[in-house]
Amino acid sequence: MPKDTTFPARCETGAASVPMSRRMRIRAATLAEIKTIARNLLSAHGPGGVSLRAIAREMGMTAPALYRYFSSLDDLLLALRAEFFAELSAQITDASGRLPADDVDGRLLAALRAFRSWALANRAEFILLFGPRDEPFTTTEPHCAALQHEKQRFAAIFLSLFNxxxxxxxxxxxxxxxxxxxxxxxxxxxxxxAGFAGANATEGALRVLTACWVRLYGLVCMEVFRSMPFTVGDLEPLFEAELCDVLTSIGVRYRAPHS
Amino acid sequence: MPKDTTFPARCETGAASVPMSRRMRIRAATLAEIKTIARNLLSAHGPGGVSLRAIAREMGMTAPALYRYFSSLDDLLLALRAEFFAELSAQITDASGRLPADDVDGRLLAALRAFRSWALANRAEFILLFGPRDEPFTTTEPHCAALQHEKQRFAAIFLSLFNxxxxxxxxxxxxxxxxxxxxxxxxxxxxxxAGFAGANATEGALRVLTACWVRLYGLVCMEVFRSMPFTVGDLEPLFEAELCDVLTSIGVRYRAPHS
DNA sequence: AACGTTAGCAAACACCGTTAACCATAAAGT
DNA sequence: ACTTTATGGTTAACGGTGTTTGCTAACGTT
Structure with a gap:
């Protein structure tokens, strides 16, 4: 075991106040390049199309060199998932933030539509985030903690709106x-x-929240996975109909998308 | 392309009236053995744990020999999926058939509970059936037609009850x-x-049907995939709650499971 | 008996993740 | 300035995968 050299570039936490010794800089650069290429392979050839050897080939390196940056392929995928959650969260908050802060209804609508949009625009990435996970937990991998963090941040967006x-x-x-x-x-x-606490987190509220999430998650999954009956086509009409029903059931007035 | 020799044992359609020349018999036997071992590998090591070489190894053969029976690994998986749909359908109709024919409510409850039970007892198989499919369609593979057929039969169970x-x-x-x-x-x-036609197949009915299916499908997916918030544990209480809500919304009176 | 079909085999190709041993260079310490 | 250490890369190798090609031996039929 070559120590834990996979996580020294810890300097991306907020402000890069530390000058980041030249070495750290180029390390961070190649680390980013790896993830970029991996993501390209992912969206191009789907999950399973991303391999260490292909990544190394594409950036003029050899596969074993990548082990200086990630302890395994799974670890790389873990890191990617963390990034995807961050990107998804950003896209959702962006779309949501375009509306006035006091317009909770509009923000919820925008957030949920952004969720679906991102999923459809990034099918393979969505599968990695929300698709079936073979192993229950790989807490041993270095980048696992970051994933959990981003997961929580993602959930927090909807939790705060619902709150x-x-x-x-x-x-x-x-x-x-x-x-x-x-x-x-x-x-x-x-x-x-999910980190949902406070006076409002009553059992009834939790029940409603789960019911809503299951409906929208399930529909997006069906669409992305091309599963069961809806094997083809754009399911936006059905999504909008579900969105209308779900939101109406929690006292939010539905508005059609402006387009 | 070595012709289409992968589908000569066509004698399993209903009654085996044709004597099935000795050769056909042993072919059908090995064909079944391949699928059996593949299924064992699947449930033991998850999807991805099933490989032609592993199957061949387990049955004292070499990998290329399997190409006499399946045109590719994907084709094998396709055939497996057809079998799983058949098994799932059988399990559902069994559970449903244990109740009197006029007790539609009970039959629906039993059918949906059987769906979830099978999914949890056969996680890897469920993932193959309802998980993300990378390629939209592989109509070229020989066993694709059989899959479509079983899919329809599966859907028909719920369709007839709903009807x-x-x-x-x-x-x-x-x-x-x-x-x-x-x-x-x-x-x-x-x-x-889905092959849902007739006087009752109105737009309103279709809307209700899709809404119900999405909710239950989504929940089972979350449970099997260990996705988003419900990463652990047995979700039966939540499933029963959803079942109650969903069925109540379509005029079915809910009954707690008798256990 | 002769012949074509069928079902197996070994070898090979092109991939894959991962490990081990090695080496040049950049950084750090004296 | 010189030595030492850590780093980031290399090549070689092991065992695994799907798949193709060519060959053989047995089988079924004529």
Missing amino acids: RLLEEGRVPLPDTASFSPELRAQLHLFARD | RLLEEGRVPLPDTASFSPELRAQLHLFARD
């Missing part, structure tokens, strides 16, 4: 009396996992 | 006036794809 709806008391909450104890436990576990 | 609900007029249908023309076209396209 504002709750604050305004616009979300009709279900009767929690019908909830089984197991369901209650599940919801709390989910809240802890 | 009976429609006949009984128990499903509250949405106001189709709010449907956009694009949505309408989408729904009709979906109906044609």
Whole structure:
């Protein structure tokens, strides 16, 4: 085991106040190049089309050299996933931020539409993020922590928007009396996992949130995976219809996309 | 191209009335053995763990010999998927058939629970069936037709149950006036794809059907893929809650699982 | 008995991830 | 200024993959 040399360029945390010794700079550069080429291969040939040897070939290196930057191919993919979550989050907040801060309805609409748009424009990347994961957890890989962080940031976008709806008391909450104890436990576990806490994170709210997320996630998955009945074509009409139903059910007034 | 020798054992259609010349018999046997071993590898090591060489090794053959039975690895996986759809359909109809024929509610509940149960008991197989497909269509492969057939049979199970609900007029249908023309076209396209026709296949009914399917499909996907927020654990409570909500919304009275 | 089909084989090609040993150079320490 | 160490690259190799080609031996049929 050649120590843990895969994570020394820690200087990308916010401001690059540290001068970043020349060596660190070129290391960060090649590290970025690797990820760039890997991403190109990914979107060009799908997952499975990205290989260390192909990356090395494309940048005039040999495959073993890449092990100075990533401890394995899985580790590279882990790092990529973190970047993709960041990009997805950025795209969503961008689209959402184009609307006035007090227009929660518009921001939610924009955010969810941006989510779908990114997924369709980056199918392979979406599969890597939300597709089936063979191994439950690879906490051992260096870049795993970064992934978890970006995941949380991604979830936080929707959580904060939903939270504002709750604050305004616009979300009709279900009767929690019908909830089984197991369901209650599940919801709390989910809240802890997603980092959703506070006075508004009631069981009813969590139930509504999960229901909404499942519907939209499921639809986008079907579209990207080309799964079951909807094997072809652009599912925007159906997505908009679902969006309308889902948002209406939580007290948000739907607006058609402006285009 | 060595002709199309991969599909001569065509004698499994219904009754094996044809004596099936000795040669055909052993061919069918090895063909079955290949699929069996492939399935074992699949469920043991996940997708990606199934390889021609591993299969050949396990049955004391060499990899190229398998090309006498399948035109490629993808073709083998295609054939496997057809078998899995058949198995899934069988399991669902079994569970559903345990209830009286006039108890549509119970049959629907049982069918959907069986769907989830099979998915969880056969994660890798489910991923192959409903997971992301890289290539849109490989109509060229011999076993593609069989897959499509089994897919239709699978869909037909739920379609017929849903159809009976429609006949009984128990499903509250949405106001189709709010449907956009694009949505309408989408729904009709979906109906044609799934083979859902008849007087009950109205636009409203199609809309309801898709909404229900998306919710349950999405939830099972999240559970099997270990995707987004629900990265761990048994999601049965949440599934039952969703089941209750979904079925209640189409006029079916929910019953807790008898266990 | 003769002949064509079929189902296996070995060899080879082009990939893949990963490890080990090695080496030149850049940085750091004395 | 000289030595030492860490770094980032190399080549060679191991074991794995899908797939193609050519060959052979057995089988089924005529």
